[in-house]
Amino acid sequence: MRISELSRRSGAPVATIKYYLRERLLPPGETTAANQAEYGEHHLRRLRLIRALVGVRGLSVSAAKEVLSGVSEHATDMHQMLGLVLGAVPAGKGEAEPAPEARAEVDELLAAAGWKVTEDAPAKRVIAENLSTLRSLGVEVDWHTLLPYARLAHETAVLDLDQLRHTDDPLEQAERALVLTVLLEPVLMALRRLAQEDESARRHGV
Amino acid sequence: MRISELSRRSGAPVATIKYYLRERLLPPGETTAANQAEYGEHHLRRLRLIRALVGVRGLSVSAAKEVLSGVSEHATDMHQMLGLVLGAVPAGKGEAEPAPEARAEVDELLAAAGWKVTEDAPAKRVIAENLSTLRSLGVEVDWHTLLPYARLAHETAVLDLDQLRHTDDPLEQAERALVLTVLLEPVLMALRRLAQEDESARRHGV
Numbered sequence: 001m002r003i004s005e006l007s008r009r010s011g012a013p014v015a016t017i018k019y020y021l022r023e024r025l026l027p028p029g030e031t032t033a034a035n036q037a038e039y040g041e042h043h044l045r046r047l048r049l050i051r052a053l054v055g056v057r058g059l060s061v062s063a064a065k066e067v068l069s070g071v072s073e074h075a076t077d078m079h080q081m082l083g084l085v086l087g088a089v090p091a092g093k094g095e096a097e098p099a100p101e102a103r104a105e106v107d108e109l110l111a112a113a114g115w116k117v118t119e120d121a122p123a124k125r126v127i128a129e130n131l132s133t134l135r136s137l138g139v140e141v142d143w144h145t146l147l148p149y150a151r152l153a154h155e156t157a158v159l160d161l162d163q164l165r166h167t168d169d170p171l172e173q174a175e176r177a178l179v180l181t182v183l184l185e186p187v188l189m190a191l192r193r194l195a196q197e198d199e200s201a202r203r204h205g206v
Numbered sequence: 207m208r209i210s211e212l213s214r215r216s217g218a219p220v221a222t223i224k225y226y227l228r229e230r231l232l233p234p235g236e237t238t239a240a241n242q243a244e245y246g247e248h249h250l251r252r253l254r255l256i257r258a259l260v261g262v263r264g265l266s267v268s269a270a271k272e273v274l275s276g277v278s279e280h281a282t283d284m285h286q287m288l289g290l291v292l293g294a295v296p297a298g299k300g301e302a303e304p305a306p307e308a309r310a311e312v313d314e315l316l317a318a319a320g321w322k323v324t325e326d327a328p329a330k331r332v333i334a335e336n337l338s339t340l341r342s343l344g345v346e347v348d349w350h351t352l353l354p355y356a357r358l359a360h361e362t363a364v365l366d367l368d369q370l371r372h373t374d375d376p377l378e379q380a381e382r383a384l385v386l387t388v389l390l391e392p393v394l395m396a397l398r399r400l401a402q403e404d405e406s407a408r409r410h411g412v
Contacts, residue, residue: 011342048343079410115404123396130393136217137254137385141369148365149390150397152358157401159354161409163347179343181402184355185395187336190329191356192394195363196387198321203367204285 003029006039010047017047025050025065052179071178098128105131109143113150156188209235212245216253223253231256231271258385277384304334311337315349319356362394 007014020026026046029037046068053064106128110117117124127146134141164177213220226232232252235243252274259270312334316323323330333352340347370383 045344052339052343079406110400113401115400116407117400117403121400121403123399126392126396130389133258134385134389137258137389138251139369139382139385139389145369146393146397149362149394150401152362152365153394153397154401154405156355156358156398157405159358160398160402161405163345163351176345179340179345181399183336183340183343183345185398186332187352188355188359188398189391189395190332191352191359192362192366192391193329193387194316194321194323194327195319195356195359196366197323197327199360199363199367200285201322 001039001044003037003039006043006047009044010051012047012051020047020050020061023061023065025061025068049179052183067178098125098132102128102131102135105143109146109150112143112147113154115150115154160184207245207250209243209245212249212253215250216257218253218257226253226256226267229267229271231267231274255385258389273384304331304338308334308337308341311349315352315356318349318353319360321356321360366390 001009003014003017006012007017010017012020017026021028026043029039029043031037050064050068053059053067054061059067103124106124109127110124131141131143131146160180163180207215209220209223212218213223216223218226223232227234232249235245235249237243256270256274259265259273260267265273309330312330315333316330337347337352366386369386
């Protein structure tokens with residue numbers, strides 16, 4: 001397809017597509033004439049993914065580029081690729097440096113849950129940071145409080161991985177993992193809020 | 207306590223505290239002499255909460271002010287207050303306008319889950335938006351896909367509400383609800399990522 005059709009089907013303006021091409025976020029099309037190129041379905045798929053990363057989740061163009069190049073590189077190793085996706089997308093924007101005790105507690109939590117994860121996974125830091133902040137606000141939480149949440153998180157992860165059906169194209173599977181990780185986050189948090197409202201109404205007899 | 211001690215105990219610079227006082231985010235202290243005021247424990251508690259809302263979650267000062275004034279107003283009605291907290295804190299930053307079918311699907315999901323929530327809850331829009339985006343990326347999801355996630359979200363909400371132990375001070379309980387809603391979000395998403403990594407390692411025999 002021509003760039004105009006790519007624009008129409010993706011909803012991205014032609015100028016934006018040209019910008020992504022210049023930044024090598026999108027691979028070049030096949031040149032068919034001077035100043036004219038053909039694009040395929042994989043361009044469309046990648047373009048939609050870029051739009052989701054940049055537009056919906058607010059990643060910078062350079063962060064999106066890094067995520068995408070890593071996804072291509074590790075496309076044959078699903079676990080490796082998933083690790084990359086988990087690490088590359090920032091999970092939170094905490095400011096405070098977590099206290100060493102909070103870090104130690106996260107290790108206790110992981111041991112109690114029986115999880116084996118990368119030693120320096122960014123998500124571990126996020127948990128430690130927020131544990132510290134909650135305590136500074138006078139909320140008594142420790143890893144025991146988080147353990148039942150961890151059990152539910154595991155059930156959620158099982159659902160997540162079940163969504164990654166096998167396709168012939170490892171890149172497609174990799175992109176699917178990335179999209180699910182990123183786009184289901186706000187959905188899960190929204191579901192929690194609605195469930196809280198419902199549960200609160202039940203408990204307070206509304 | 208003096209403003210200097212308030213600064214030391216909260217970790218907020220004196221200039222920041224003065225800014226919050228000017229913006230009426232923080233109620234004034236009790237004047238003890240010209241240019242001198244005494245602050246109490248409730249100032250400290252409120253200051254920490256402001257820091258968490260502004261610093262950790264990136265709310266604007268005016269958004270934080272709105273949340274806090276609403277919390278004070280509805281402090282005696284726990285359900286009302288929780289509804290306010292759920293509505294006031296933005297749950298996502300989607301750009302696309304959700305398709306009408308996506309909105310209808312969210313209603314089907316809520317009916318299937320048996321939840322009763324406010325008709326125009328912002329969280330409903332967040333789910334519809336992300337359903338639309340996932341579909342535009344070629345991921346086949348519908349409300350049936352989300353139902354098992356909703357069941358887990360309900361179990362999470364039960365844990366959340368169990369954390370809100372009764373205290374004599376309704377304002378304290380209100381603030382606790384707000385803090386838990388806001389600060390547990392990144393923790394739950396981080397737990398999901400670690401659980402995904404662990405589950406992926408199990409499935410791919412790493």
